[in-house]
Amino acid sequence: MIIDTTEVRAINSFSRLESLKEVYGLIRLLVPIFIPIFGITIGILIIVWLERKLSAGVQQRIGPEYAGPFGILQALADGTKLLVKEDLLPSRGDIRLFSIGPSIAVISILLSYSVIPFSYRLVLADLSIGVFLWISISSIAPFGLLMSGYGSNNKYSFLGGLRAAAQSISYEIPLTPCVLSISLLSNSSSTVDIVEAQSKYGFWGWNLWRQPIGFTVFLISSLAECERLPFDLPEAEEELVAGYQTEYSGIKFGLFYVASYLNLLVSSLFVTVLYLGGWNLPIPFILIPDFFGINELGGIFETTIGIFITLAKAYLFLFISITTRWTLPRMRMDQLLNLGWKFLLPISLGNLLLTTSSQLLSL
Incomplete structure (x- = not known):
């Protein structure tokens, strides 16, 4: 039985192309989902920082200032702490x-x-x-x-x-x-x-x-x-x-x-x-x-x-x-x-x- 190497290469190339199309379709499906989630997450971190700073200003305090510049990473630090804390039931x-x-x-x-x-x-x-x-x-x-x-x-x-x-x-x-x-x-x-x-x-x-x-x-x-x-x-x-x-x-x-x-x-x-x-x-x-x-x-x-x-x-x-x-x-x-x-x-x-x-x- 004689196997045509050209035909085998063509089949392999076609299968790779199909797999690339599937990966591309998956990326196109996931990107519109994860971009808003990422943007919303950043927005929440900023809101938490803004509330702490504005609340401190109303009460004539300084507010968070050590975690990152002007304390902007304080919300991220608190979220990381909650992730690693024990989950009690x-x-x-x-x-x-x-x-x-x-x-x-x-x-x-x-x-x-x-x-x-x-x-x-x-x-x-x-x-x-x-x-x-x-x-x-x-x-x-x-x-x-x-x-x-x-x-x-x-x-x-x-x-x-x-x-x-x-x-x-x-x-x-x-x-x-x-x-x-x-x-x-x-x-x-x-x-x-x-x-x-x-x-x-x-x-x-x-x-x-x-x-x-x-x-x-x-x-x-x-x-x-x-x-x-x-x-x-x-x-x-x-x-x-x-x-x-x-x-x-x-x-x-x-x-x-x-x-x-x-x-x-x-x-x-x-x-x-x-x-x-x-x-x-x-x-x-x-x-x-x-x-x-x-x-x-x-x-x-x-x-x-x-x-x-x-x-x-x-x-x-x-x-x-x-x-x-x-x-x-x-x-x-x-x-x-x-x-x-x-x-x-x-x-x-x-x-x-x-x-x-x-x-x-x-x-």
Whole structure:
């Protein structure tokens, strides 16, 4: 039997080409997934450093300054410490619920980033129901907190989980009519369409001026959703010894820590997208090329500017949430529920009614 070496080489070359195509396809699949995760991780580290520095400034302290230049690596050092610490498990708790709870809290919030447009061409999924996907996904996170509190077999943890569920329900309901009002004004529920609807008149085209009541309710509800002071009842140290986090240590405690800052960042980005014009500058976009002496904006330059503007606007919400933490006292649980059900919910429904009436009259 005579074997043609040329044919064998051709077969080997073809098989190598097919394997290279498979590797290339795998890379193309994984790169869009890992790049946002890497960017979000860097953003969380920066937010932790900013909060510590701003909090120190409010209290007339220095803050972290030894781990890296200006203490910028302090958050990374703390995260590394949590990774290597011993992961303790409660002897009489439900280990499955105890272990799954932190993962549910993180994953549900991470999925919300898929519909956030950082620039005109930089969004993972431009869905027609983008903002409502965020609301539905964010409502899953309290289930993880409730599971964690119940699985810890600790009365303080369980009470913290119950508070987290009650607080989430109380403030997601007023938040939804605010999002509905924005969708009515923009004639779309896509986050990209909502931003583009605010790009015509620059600063004066933002939904902040057309929805001042909705913006205020959305801002308060977002702070409550993030469990930031004065709405940090589920983890009140003086009452519940950190609530649902009491029995956690190591990487699982780190996941709760990451989830809180993930939620804060995603809320600030949605405030930017819904009310502050997203990636658009305060001046009309059509005047920018003439102002900078550029013939046409596009490509990497436009994307970079869009990312910078989006993050700069999101920093305003972060600054408000950090300064609020050291300005207002913590509310009681009955005050928190009364604010959500008896004050914010009627106002948000009235705002939705006014928005619907104005849209019907304009037809």
